Amino acid sequence: MVDSETQAVLSRSILEETGTTVRMHKGQELESGILPQKGGQQHRSIRVGGSSLIKGSILGKDVIIEPAEEILLSDGIKAPGTEIHGSVNSLGSVTLGSGIWVRGGVIALGDVSIESFSYSDSIPQHVLIEGGVSGQNITIGDGVVILGPVLAVGSLTIGNNVTIRDHVRAEDVKMGDGCLIGGLQVKNSFSCGALTTIASPQILLPINPQMVSVDGLIRSPYPGCNDCPEQNFFSNASEVPRKLSCHYFAERENNQVISGTCDSWTPFSLFDLDKTIEFSELKLVSNIPLESVNLDLYAERASIWERGGEM
Amino acid sequence: MPRCCNKTHVGWICPICGVAMAIRTHMGNEPVSVKKIENVTIVQGDLIQGSVIKDSVVMGNVASEETTGAVVSEGGETAPGDIIEDSIVLDSIQQLTFEDQEIKIDLSSIPSTEAAKDPHDLFDI
Numbered sequence: 001m002v003d004s005e006t007q008a009v010l011s012r013s014i015l016e017e018t019g020t021t022v023r024m025h026k027g028q029e030l031e032s033g034i035l036p037q038k039g040g041q042q043h044r045s046i047r048v049g050g051s052s053l054i055k056g057s058i059l060g061k062d063v064i065i066e067p068a069e070e071i072l073l074s075d076g077i078k079a080p081g082t083e084i085h086g087s088v089n090s091l092g093s094v095t096l097g098s099g100i101w102v103r104g105g106v107i108a109l110g111d112v113s114i115e116s117f118s119y120s121d122s123i124p125q126h127v128l129i130e131g132g133v134s135g136q137n138i139t140i141g142d143g144v145v146i147l148g149p150v151l152a153v154g155s156l157t158i159g160n161n162v163t164i165r166d167h168v169r170a171e172d173v174k175m176g177d178g179c180l181i182g183g184l185q186v187k188n189s190f191s192c193g194a195l196t197t198i199a200s201p202q203i204l205l206p207i208n209p210q211m212v213s214v215d216g217l218i219r220s221p222y223p224g225c226n227d228c229p230e231q232n233f234f235s236n237a238s239e240v241p242r243k244l245s246c247h248y249f250a251e252r253e254n255n256q257v258i259s260g261t262c263d264s265w266t267p268f269s270l271f272d273l274d275k276t277i278e279f280s281e282l283k284l285v286s287n288i289p290l291e292s293v294n295l296d297l298y299a300e301r302a303s304i305w306e307r308g309g310e311m
Numbered sequence: 312m313p314r315c316c317n318k319t320h321v322g323w324i325c326p327i328c329g330v331a332m333a334i335r336t337h338m339g340n341e342p343v344s345v346k347k348i349e350n351v352t353i354v355q356g357d358l359i360q361g362s363v364i365k366d367s368v369v370m371g372n373v374a375s376e377e378t379t380g381a382v383v384s385e386g387g388e389t390a391p392g393d394i395i396e397d398s399i400v401l402d403s404i405q406q407l408t409f410e411d412q413e414i415k416i417d418l419s420s421i422p423s424t425e426a427a428k429d430p431h432d433l434f435d436i
Contacts, residue, residue, distance in 0.1 A: 245322025
């Protein structure tokens with residue numbers, strides 16, 4: 001054996017591609033996205049192994065990102081989870097495993113399923129999607145953090161302690177305990193668990209009261225949290241997002257959520273005729289006085305919560 | 312779900328200390344030089360799990376030197392040998408066949424250079 005042969009590189013197989021499938025092995029790094037290079041390849045099914053890094057977007061039919069695993073990378077450090085620098089786009093369905101960070105959004109013609117966060121010291125469990133999520137029917141597991149909007153053509157099922165910074169819109173919404181969402185538009189049916197926060201001071205719900213089921217009350221930061229009794233504690237640059245996730249309102253022990261010490265927060269009055277307006281298909285529930293004609297008077301104090309503290 | 316100050320929380324900033332949720336970025340996974348793994352040998356009985364084929368490249372986890380005839384069971388059969396959990400790559404199908412016999416050429420059957428020379432060969436300069 002000559003020297004040139006002994007100096008060959010021990011390579012890893014990153015991608016295996018056929019006419020109908022793409023398989024990326026776990027713990028690998030791909031310098032580009034997984035995109036069609038010619039007509040028809042947009043219909044390939046794509047499966048990405050856990051704890052991989054894709055420096056681009058994904059487009060295929062059914063896309064499955066497997067849960068992260070405990071994997072040592074070539075430099076000896078443990079892989080911090082799956083990372084996708086672009087977006088996940090599907091002509092079919094999308095399944096995202098836990099331990100994933102998507103810097104773009106998720107768009108699917110079919111269903112979207114996002115696995116729950118769970119507790120593990122050895123395996124990355126975070127689920128962070130910086131963009132939005134849209135699809136036919138969407139299922140979001142416990143503890144998922146989504147910074148964009150979530151738009152479901154059909155139903156939307158949200159677990160416990162889920163964060164959606166932007167608005168939520170679906171025909172049917174079922175939400176667990178302790179969630180924080182930016183806004184809500186739901187047409188057919190709505191149910192949610194205890195200690196929910198909706199940042200927007202105005203939400204749209206089904207007209208039929210029998211299609212609305214809430215465990216307790218839903219917190220509206222406006223107007224109660226504008227005059228927070230713990231203002232000195234929260235006074236800094238990130239005051240608004242800190243108040244949105246306020247631990248005085250609700251505290252969390254693992255996946256359980258319990259009521260906090262604050263009782264100064266204001267709820268939505270879902271069935272108060274003075275605070276609701278019925279349209280043809282939806283009912284507006286507002287904490288901004290409905291007879292107000294000078295919305296500028298309320299805009300700043302109300303909209304800071306919807307914007308999550310952004311300027 | 313973000314965790315900070317010994318508590319989990321919703322949102323993207325810890326309500327207690329104001330530190331934003333952070334995730335360590337993936338640093339990638341570089342191929343490993345063969346020079347770091349000397350004498351990779353595959354013998355009869357080794358089990359290789361993988362599928363990618365390229366030229367002269369071997370990949371995957373190489374069994375440690377301390378492995379002493381590990382027993383590998385696949386499909387109900389048992390075979391002694393080491394395990395590589397990814398792919399082996401060869402440059403052609405022919406390389407999959409190994410012959411112990413060396414190729415021998417009978418030199419006596421080949422005419423000498425002088426005997427093969429044609430005296431009228433125009434190219435014999």
